Amino acid sequence: MKKYIICSFCGILVLSAAYIYSYQKLSGSTTSKAESDAQIAVVATEDTVKSSARLIVETFNASDNTTARKELTMPATYLGLTRTGILEKLDDYMQNLSISDLEDGLISYDLMYFSPDCVMLRKTYQPDEDFNKYYIKLSKGCITVFYSDKKTVYEYTDIDINSLPADVAADVISGMEVKDEKTLYDFLENYTS
Numbered sequence: 001m002k003k004y005i006i007c008s009f010c011g012i013l014v015l016s017a018a019y020i021y022s023y024q025k026l027s028g029s030t031t032s033k034a035e036s037d038a039q040i041a042v043v044a045t046e047d048t049v050k051s052s053a054r055l056i057v058e059t060f061n062a063s064d065n066t067t068a069r070k071e072l073t074m075p076a077t078y079l080g081l082t083r084t085g086i087l088e089k090l091d092d093y094m095q096n097l098s099i100s101d102l103e104d105g106l107i108s109y110d111l112m113y114f115s116p117d118c119v120m121l122r123k124t125y126q127p128d129e130d131f132n133k134y135y136i137k138l139s140k141g142c143i144t145v146f147y148s149d150k151k152t153v154y155e156y157t158d159i160d161i162n163s164l165p166a167d168v169a170a171d172v173i174s175g176m177e178v179k180d181e182k183t184l185y186d187f188l189e190n191y192t193s
Helices: 002-046 083-095 099-104 166-174 181-191
Strands: 054-061 066-072 106-115 118-125 134-139 142-147 153-160 176-178
Touching (some): 083 106, 166 176
Parallel strands (some): 054 118
Antiparallel strands (some): 106 118
16 A cells, blocks of 8 residues: 555656646747747847938049048838848849949949948949940841940941951951940941941
């Protein structure tokens, strides 16, 4: 009988301990998960650009070491972005430069400072003395003039490749860079029929 009472008592004690342990584990994980979600929400709110944030754009000319700074309104594309999101936008911008940025010699676009209330960006330019504004190449048997990005068409022409001297035709086929509008129009006038 004593064995029965001791075994029953031990069994009840083990079951009680298991119940208490599982209860604490479940209630503890629920509380910590809720706290964890709250912390994630706070971090996400704190680390994103607010609609009231200031945007400061600094322009640095590496050729003469001059800097200009201006404050702009925050564009909608930056609102709600994290630091990583802004960096991705800047990288995309550099991958798809505008013609004017190419002409001006933009070499980098960097994030200098980031907070939810203020973002500071820096555009670094190094104008190239030997920059060629236009690019002439063959397209569908005729000369096509592109901007320096070699993608954006400046002008289609009716100048047939067969009407050009052999050396000029070879240059056009391999792609010919032209410095400015005067040189471009001189070239086009020479070979227009």
